[in-house]
Structures are given as structure tokens and as C-alpha cells.
Amino acid sequence: MTEKTLLRLITCGSVDDGKSTLLGRLLFETGSAFDDELALCGDDLSRLVDGLEAEREQGITIDVAYRFFATDSRKYIVADAPGHEQYTRNLVTGASTAELALVLVDARKGVLTQTRRHSYLCRLLGVSRFVLLVNKMDCVGFDRAVFDRIVADYAALGEDFTAIPVSARSGDNVALRSRSMPWYDGPSLLEHLEGIEPEAESDAGPFTMPVQWVSRRDRRGFAGTVTGGSVRRGAAVRVMPAGTRATIARIALGERELEEAAKGQSVMLSFTEDVDCSRGDVVASAACPPEAADQFEATIVWMAEEELVAGRQYALKLAAQSALATVHTPKYEIDVNTLEQVPAHGLQLNGIGVANIWTDRPLVFEAYEDNRDLGGFILIDRVTNETVGAGLINYALRRSNNIHAQVLDVTREARAALKGQ
Amino acid sequence: MTLTHLQRLEAEAIHVMREAAAEFERPVMLYSAGKDSSVLLHLARLAFAPAKPPFPLLHVDTMWKFRAMYELRDRAAAEAGMELIVHRNPEAETLGINPLDHGSSLHTQMWKTDGLKQALDRHAFDAAIGGARRDEERVRAKERVFSFRSAGHRWDPKRQRPELWRLYNARKSKGESFRIFPLSNWTELDVWQYVEAEGIEVSSLYFAEPRPTLERDGTVLMVDDERLKPGPGEQVEERWVRFRTLGCYPLSGAIESRAATVAELIEEMRTGRQSERQGRLIDRDGAASMERKKREGYF
Numbered sequence: 001m002t003e004k005t006l007l008r009l010i011t012c013g014s015v016d017d018g019k020s021t022l023l024g025r026l027l028f029e030t031g032s033a034f035d036d037e038l039a040l041c042g043d044d045l046s047r048l049v050d051g052l053e054a055e056r057e058q059g060i061t062i063d064v065a066y067r068f069f070a071t072d073s074r075k076y077i078v079a080d081a082p083g084h085e086q087y088t089r090n091l092v093t094g095a096s097t098a099e100l101a102l103v104l105v106d107a108r109k110g111v112l113t114q115t116r117r118h119s120y121l122c123r124l125l126g127v128s129r130f131v132l133l134v135n136k137m138d139c140v141g142f143d144r145a146v147f148d149r150i151v152a153d154y155a156a157l158g159e160d161f162t163a164i165p166v167s168a169r170s171g172d173n174v175a176l177r178s179r180s181m182p183w184y185d186g187p188s189l190l191e192h193l194e195g196i197e198p199e200a201e202s203d204a205g206p207f208t209m210p211v212q213w214v215s216r217r218d219r220r221g222f223a224g225t226v227t228g229g230s231v232r233r234g235a236a237v238r239v240m241p242a243g244t245r246a247t248i249a250r251i252a253l254g255e256r257e258l259e260e261a262a263k264g265q266s267v268m269l270s271f272t273e274d275v276d277c278s279r280g281d282v283v284a285s286a287a288c289p290p291e292a293a294d295q296f297e298a299t300i301v302w303m304a305e306e307e308l309v310a311g312r313q314y315a316l317k318l319a320a321q322s323a324l325a326t327v328h329t330p331k332y333e334i335d336v337n338t339l340e341q342v343p344a345h346g347l348q349l350n351g352i353g354v355a356n357i358w359t360d361r362p363l364v365f366e367a368y369e370d371n372r373d374l375g376g377f378i379l380i381d382r383v384t385n386e387t388v389g390a391g392l393i394n395y396a397l398r399r400s401n402n403i404h405a406q407v408l409d410v411t412r413e414a415r416a417a418l419k420g421q
Numbered sequence: 422m423t424l425t426h427l428q429r430l431e432a433e434a435i436h437v438m439r440e441a442a443a444e445f446e447r448p449v450m451l452y453s454a455g456k457d458s459s460v461l462l463h464l465a466r467l468a469f470a471p472a473k474p475p476f477p478l479l480h481v482d483t484m485w486k487f488r489a490m491y492e493l494r495d496r497a498a499a500e501a502g503m504e505l506i507v508h509r510n511p512e513a514e515t516l517g518i519n520p521l522d523h524g525s526s527l528h529t530q531m532w533k534t535d536g537l538k539q540a541l542d543r544h545a546f547d548a549a550i551g552g553a554r555r556d557e558e559r560v561r562a563k564e565r566v567f568s569f570r571s572a573g574h575r576w577d578p579k580r581q582r583p584e585l586w587r588l589y590n591a592r593k594s595k596g597e598s599f600r601i602f603p604l605s606n607w608t609e610l611d612v613w614q615y616v617e618a619e620g621i622e623v624s625s626l627y628f629a630e631p632r633p634t635l636e637r638d639g640t641v642l643m644v645d646d647e648r649l650k651p652g653p654g655e656q657v658e659e660r661w662v663r664f665r666t667l668g669c670y671p672l673s674g675a676i677e678s679r680a681a682t683v684a685e686l687i688e689e690m691r692t693g694r695q696s697e698r699q700g701r702l703i704d705r706d707g708a709a710s711m712e713r714k715k716r717e718g719y720f
């Protein structure tokens with residue numbers, strides 16, 4: 001029973017599509033809700049996932065909430081991002097850690113502009129699996145034609161997805177298969193989720209581990225979370241951005257020694273050699289370490305009331321690296337409703353734009369699409385200290401000068417070879 | 422290699438603690454001797470081994486914890502080789518504030534809420550690492566992992582920062598601080614499964630044994646010392662009980678049970694199906710009471 005896997009989801013949908021009811025239903029059906037909480041809900045399961053006082057008064061959810069449910073074989077963490085028009089910020093936040101998106105559509109309304117926007121944002125943030133849930137099928141007489149039409153509309157968006165007709169309120173096809181829709185012979189939502197294979201190791205890319213903390217006891221230990229690939233004892237690595245070669249002498253988790261550490265694990269590494277390595281450095285596979293650069297093109301999501309000021313310096317955090325960053329005037333903005341590139345006039349709250357950015361020191365990075373942890377960064381206002389933007393690195397504009405050119409050439413070739421496989 | 426849910430939760434908690442240790446000048450770990458504290462302490466030791474965790478432990482005492490909790494607290498701190506700071510609100514001590522005469526609300530406010538603020542201010546701690554989980558309360562579902570507190574320790578929902586990926590913004594001005602919650606994504610069941618898998622010592626009070634108890638207002642309380650006296654019509658009886666959550670003993674409702682091992686506890690949880698706060702008398706003060714307490718600076 002303790003051998004469960006973990007799957008992180010995000011729910012997307014417009015207000016009133018039935019997101020809360022669906023989540024409440026999943027909690028209920030998997031036995032993840034307690035009797036006293038259920039008693040407070042009456043027959044409205046959406047009340048299981050109620051929010052904060054201020055929101056309750058306004059009758060809307062205004063922030064990302066994280067909910068949990070579990071079956072015998074899997075624990076689910078659900079980022080419940082509100083469906084309200086303005087909340088691109090929340091959806092992006094929730095999607096940043098999600099592996100799968102549940103896209104809700106009201107059967108009576110069909111695919112809306114918001115459906116399109118949410119799917120786009122999830123894709124942008126690297127969510128690779130989508131489930132289209134056509135909800136409230138009871139309201140359209142469980143009609144197959146309605147479902148088919150919505151599936152065809154959604155398919156036109158070009159995403160890869162699985163479609164399931166459901167009624168969150170009555171539970172049809174949520175955990176149990178529906179008796180009212182004999183024409184549907186696919187799995188229920190829960191059956192589908194249980195069958196999802198975790199990300200394959202071969203997809204994890206080359207080994208990278210940003211160093212968070214250096215322990216100085218006995219032999220020096222370099223602590224961090226593996227953000228790509230895996231590493232074994234004895235492996236040859238490089239410490240970036242310097243490019244210093246080293247050999248892994250020991251991989252530890254507490255007092256336990258490990259043979260191998262894989263993506264997602266937090267470990268402590270020691271090297272055979274005495275090398276310089278501090279917080280912010282990235283320990284990486286010697287064959288294809290990530291590059292360092294100080295000029296990038298990035299897609300930026302703006303998250304603050306005060307608009308982006310081109311030319312102003314913001315504090316930037318990428319993995320364990322901190323720098324000062326200047327964002328140039330965005331080249332264009334993405335209209336999240338039409339997905340068209342439109343001329344940018346600055347970047348306002350919930351705006352998404354593509355801009356060049358430069359930093360006051362080289363950063364070890366990977367393209368966001370290759371590695372979320374080494375390609376995603378936040379921008380912080382240096383006066384208010386608030387997180388004002390999130391950025392996804394597309395590519396470097398210029399290699400940083402203080403990197404050994406030789407390391408880089410090796411890197412480029414190795415990476416090209418790796419991608420070509 | 423596919424990581425299990427416990428491995429992923431463990432890795433996330435360790436990551437969060439290392440981030441806190443790296444980003445703050447004076448972090449502290451809150452330690453109450455409950456199961457979440459036991460797990461948190463275990464994870465802190467994993468995160469920094471072979472070195473000791475680079476922060477002290479802080480216990481905000483109320484004078485009314487179970488005796489077994491004080492014993493475990495001292496032993497666990499000594500075993501970890503960590504400094505243990507115990508703070509008691511001097512004002513509450515002078516006024517003799519207690520849950521029996523003054524009620525749970527005032528008792529909790531003065532000893533816990535005010536006491537925590539005093540302790541953080543006195544030692545100039547800028548981050549307090551605690552074991553709160555998002556599944557404990559519905560209003561906690563939106564709590565950040567790095568939860569920002571304005572000067573005066575106030576929690577303002579509008580000033581919380583978006584948290585993307587594994588990135589936490591720890592910047593702050595003078596007087597501002599953070600609460601850090603490495604167990605945010607754990608459920609009660611995850612905690613017990615992890616306790617079992619790692620063989621972590623938790624308080625014996627979580628396991629059923631015959632204990633002296635009395636029943637008051639429909640709740641079974643343990644008579645942990647002579648300060649809790651039977652009132653008219655009440656009598657002390659031995660019952661097989663255990664506790665689901667631990668706090669001040671006169672405010673912690675016992676559950677009649679025979680579950681004596683973690684495996685039996687987990688089995689009872691599957692069938693029992695009451696939420697954790699059932700036994701917590703402080704949460705019965707009002708519907709959204711937890712949120713109000715948080716705004717005032719409760720953990």
C-alpha cells in the first residue's frame with residue numbers, strides 16, 4: 001500500500017463548468033473526504049473544496065488551491081486553478097508543476113475561448129497530457145452527438161488528448177462507468193488516470209543537479225534536487241558554469257548511500273576531487289552539460305498589477321541561481337484568446353510576451369521545453385519584493401564569454417546528437 | 422526508476438528545507454512533539470546529514486501539553502544534537518492563563534499565537550519551518566510553501582506570492598518574515614505511511630492503551646495530571662484510547678481504540694473517516710476560525 005506513485009494534475013475550466021463538483025466527486029469516490037466534511041456539504045459535493053473567507057463572500061475562487069486524493073496505487077495532487085477570465089497568472093502557476101491537465105467543458109456550451117486559452121497555457125508550461133471532460137452530459141440527455149461535436153471542435157486545436165463524457169454531479173464516468181451512455185466504451189476518468197504511465201526515464205534528459213547547499217562537514221557535500229536524468233556513483237560530471245571535471249564519489253540521502261540518484265530525488269553528492277562548487281552551480285553530465293549565457297530570448301508571463309518596465313532591473317531566480325535581469329521591450333505579445341502574435345505595448349497583469357532579457361552574470365540554463373527547472377525563472381520587484389513575472393527560456397542569444405569555448409563545443413555536439421536520437 | 426509518492430514527497434520537503442536554510446539568515450524549526458514534528462525533524466536530519474540541521478528547534482510551550490510530549494521533545498532534540506529553545510509567554514504565565522478557567526480560545530491566543538510571535542521576535546528568527554499540511558483545513562489548501570508574513574506576523578492573503586516550479590521567493594524587508602511548510606503536500610495518511618516506512622519514533626499517545634480518562638461535553642479527555650479534576654457527575658475511568666492530534670491535553674479529545682501499531686492506525690483511518698480536527702477543541706470556536714486565527718498570527 002505504501003508503494004504508490006504520484007501524479008500531479010491541474011483542472012481547467014470556466015466558472016460554473018463544474019470543476020469544484022468534479023473535484024469533490026473525485027474526493028468522495030476515492031474515500032479521500034471525511035464523513036464530517038461530507039455531512040457539512042449536503043448533496044453539493046463542490047462544497048468539499050471551499051475557499052477562503054474573502055473569496056466566499058465574492059463567490060469566486062481567486063487563487064490556486066492544492067487538493068489531494070488517493071487510490072490504492074496512486075496519490076494525486078490537484079492544482080485547482082480558478083476559471084475566471086483574468087486569472088492567467090493562477091493557471092500558469094498551477095500548470096508549472098502539473099503533468100496532466102483535466103480540461104472541463106460544459107456540454108451545453110461546448111468549446112469556448114477559455115477552453116482554448118487554458119489548453120494553450122498548459123501546453124506552454126510543459127503539460128504534455130490532456131483529458132477533455134465533457135461535463136453535464138445529463139443536461140443534454142447523454143446525447144452522443146453533442147459529445148462527438150465537442151470532441152471534434154477540441155481536436156481542431158491540435159492537442160493530443162483523451163475525451164471522456166461525464167456528469168460530475170451524478171458521478172457518471174467519473175469513477176464508475178456510466179449506465180446512461182452505453183455508446184461510450186472507454187474508461188471512466190479515474191480508470192484513465194490510474195492507467196497513465198509515469199514519465200519514462202529515457203525522457204528525463206541528461207543529468208543535471210543545481211547545488212542548493214554546501215555541507216562542510218568531513219568531506220564536502222553538495223546538496224540539491226536532480227532536475228534531469230540520473231547519476232551513478234563513479235560517474236564523470238562537470239560543475240557548471242566553470243566546466244570543472246569531477247567524479248562522483250558518493251551519493252547520499254541522509255546516512256544512506258545510494259548507487260544512483262534519479263530525476264526528482266534530493267540527495268547529497270561528494271566528489272573524488274577537491275573542486276570549487278557553491279550554491280547556484282549545476283552539477284551535470286560530463287558528456288553534455290548545459291550551457292551558460294547572459295542573454296536570452298524568453299516568454300514572459302506578467303503577474304503583477306504594476307506593468308513590466310522595460311530597462312528596469314529585476315531580481316531573477318533560476319534554480320538556485322540569483323541575478324539581476326533587465327527585460328527589453330517585448331518583441332510581441334501573445335493574445336491568449338486568438339493565440340496570435342500582436343504588437344506589444346509593455347506587458348500588463350496576465351499578459352504573455354516574448355522578450356530579450358540579459359542578466360548581470362551568466363546563468364546555467366536549458367531551454368524550458370527541455371528542462372522546466374533549468375529553463376523556468378521568476379522575476380522579483382526589488383522594491384516590493386513581490387514575484388512579478390515568470391519566464392520560460394526559449395534560447396540563448398549569445399554565449400557567455402567566461403565559459404571555456406571547448407566545453408561548449410562539446411556540449412553543442414553532444415546535445416545535437418542526443419536530440420537526434 | 423519510478424519514484425514512489427513517499428519518495429517524491431520526501432524529496433520535495435528536503436528541497437524546501439535546504440532552500441530555507443540557504444535563503445534565510447536565522448531560520449528556526451518549530452517542534453511540538455506531534456507526529457508532523459517528528460516527521461519534519463527526521464527530514465531535516467536527512468537534508469543536512471552528516472552535518473546537523475543548521476537551525477535550532479523552538480517549542481512554544483503552553484504548560485498544558487501531555488507529559489509524554491515533554492519527554493519525547495527533550496529526547497528527540499538531544500538525539501538530533503540540536504539546540505532546543507523553549508518559550509513560554511511570560512504574561513500568560515503571570516496571569517495563570519489556562520484552558521480550564523479561561524477557555525480554549527484565550528488560552529490558545531495567549532500561549533500559542535502571542536507566544537510564537539514573542540519567541541520569533543526575541544530571537545530575531547526570520548523564518549519558522551513548521552509541519553502544517555494543506556489537507557488539515559480547507560482554508561489551508563491555498564497556503565503557500567513559503568508563506569509571507571508582514572511586520573507584526575500578519576498573514577495577508579493578498580500578499581502571498583505565486584509559487585512556480587520549485588522556485589521560492591524568499592525576499593523580504595526588515596521586520597517581515599516567513600513560515601515555511603515542507604509538508605504542504607502531505608496528507609495525514611502520507612505522514613503515517615512515511616512514519617511506518619522510515620521507522621520514525623512518534624509519541625506513544627498516538628497508540629491505544631488503557632489511560633485514565635473522563636468524559637466532558639461529549640469529549641473523552643485524558644487525566645494526564647491532577648490539574649484536570651472531575652466535576653460534578655464526572656468520574657475518572659480507565660479507557661482504551663489514543664489521540665489523533667496532540668496539543669494541550671484538556672483540549673485534545675481521545676478516540677476509543679485498540680490500535681496499537683502504525684499499521685492498525687492506518688487501518689482504522691480507512692474505516693473511521695472523521696477529519697483530524699474532530700478531536701481538536703480549539704477548532705470548534707467558529708466556522709472559519711482557523712482563518713481568523715491565521716490572520717492574527719496563529720501558525
Ligand SMILES: Nc1nc2c(ncn2[C@@H]2O[C@H](COP(=O)(O)OP(=O)(O)O)[C@@H](O)[C@H]2O)c(=O)[nH]1
Binds near residue numbers: 136
Ligand atoms: N446538471 C449538472 N450540473 C452540474 C454538473 N456538474 C456541476 N454542476 C452544477 O454546475 C454548477 C457549477 O458547478 P461548480 O462545480 O461550482 O463549478 P466551478 O465554478 O467550475 O467550480 C453547480 O450548480 C453544480 O451543481 C453536472 O454534471 N450536471
